Amino acid sequence: MASGSTPSAVDANPRGIPVDDRMAAGDGLWAVGDVTGQWNLTHVGEYQDRVVAANILGRCRRGGFVNCTDQPWTGTTTDGGYAEVAYARATGLVRIPDGAQPLDVAPLLCAGLTVYRALLTADARPGSLVAVQGIGGLGHLGIQYAKHSATASRPSPAAPEKPDWPRNSGPTSTSTAPPGQELTRLGGAAAIIATAASGASMSPLVAGLGTRGQLLVVGAAPDPIEIRTPDLIFGTHAVAGALTGSAIENEDSVRLAHDRGIRSRNEIMPLSEAPKAYERMMSGNARFRVVLDTRE
Numbered sequence: 001m002a003s004g005s006t007p008s009a010v011d012a013n014p015r016g017i018p019v020d021d022r023m024a025a026g027d028g029l030w031a032v033g034d035v036t037g038q039w040n041l042t043h044v045g046e047y048q049d050r051v052v053a054a055n056i057l058g059r060c061r062r063g064g065f066v067n068c069t070d071q072p073w074t075g076t077t078t079d080g081g082y083a084e085v086a087y088a089r090a091t092g093l094v095r096i097p098d099g100a101q102p103l104d105v106a107p108l109l110c111a112g113l114t115v116y117r118a119l120l121t122a123d124a125r126p127g128s129l130v131a132v133q134g135i136g137g138l139g140h141l142g143i144q145y146a147k148h149s150a151t152a153s154r155p156s157p158a159a160p161e162k163p164d165w166p167r168n169s170g171p172t173s174t175s176t177a178p179p180g181q182e183l184t185r186l187g188g189a190a191a192i193i194a195t196a197a198s199g200a201s202m203s204p205l206v207a208g209l210g211t212r213g214q215l216l217v218v219g220a221a222p223d224p225i226e227i228r229t230p231d232l233i234f235g236t237h238a239v240a241g242a243l244t245g246s247a248i249e250n251e252d253s254v255r256l257a258h259d260r261g262i263r264s265r266n267e268i269m270p271l272s273e274a275p276k277a278y279e280r281m282m283s284g285n286a287r288f289r290v291v292l293d294t295r296e
């Protein structure tokens with residue numbers, strides 16, 4: 001077989017490629033019956049002509065696939081997963097570990113990957129202090145991922161906590177002092193994962209970064225982040241956005257969660273109550289993710 005003018009590694013045997021009863025052509029290759037996940041970005045869904053054009057023009061040929069323009073969005077520009085059949089590119093699929101439950105894994109494919117990728121971006125050595133601003137749908141997962149990534153994770157000081165937040169999810173610290181001042185007292189954060197959609201609450205956190213610390217923004221806020229220039233210059237601090245990761249990073253994230261017991265705290269609602277579930281999510285009162293059960 002050949003792809004264009006480049007021979008492939010598959011034997012061009014006229015009898016075809018041997019497969020097993022699940023149509024698997026080899027170890028580690030997709031097969032009928034594999035349990036997979038699919039998420040919002042990273043070349044999922046069917047390719048569209050404008051995405052092909054963007055690739056030809058070189059807009060996403062340097063590996064930053066999540067930043068490709070006009071790529072399909074699952075459930076927005078292409079059909080989502082609430083159907084008997086959904087189409088997806090194989091390169092955008094995530095292999096789900098054996099024994100993992102769909103209702104547990106679903107939030108990890110989006111929210112879990114978001115905070116996991118932010119932690120990969122952070123220059124945080126083992127034992128470093130990582131703060132998480134906002135303990136909601138993203139933040140409660142961020143604390144758990146940080147804890148199991150060999151860092152010391154803490155909710156951002158002075159941030160309001162959810163009353164039913166499990167205390168065994170990682171070290172915690174609360175204080176009435178300004179959050180930047182309290183983080184400095186703790187030694188300065190190597191990274192702060194900002195998850196709550198409030199630029200005003202993110203602004204004072206920069207002063208609490210340690211040397212070469214990073215404020216990684218994953219919560220999309222309507223208001224700006226305001227920073228004093230000395231807070232950036234002295235300490236060589238940085239502020240950066242973090243969007244999402246690749247399919248294999250998502251697979252790594254799900255595997256880590258499965259192996260280390262990282263769990264999303266979910267409110268399960270039947271698909272028939274999707275509008276009610278959406279209102280619950282938008283109210284900000286959910287503890288902590290709202291997940292639809294398509295079996296009901």
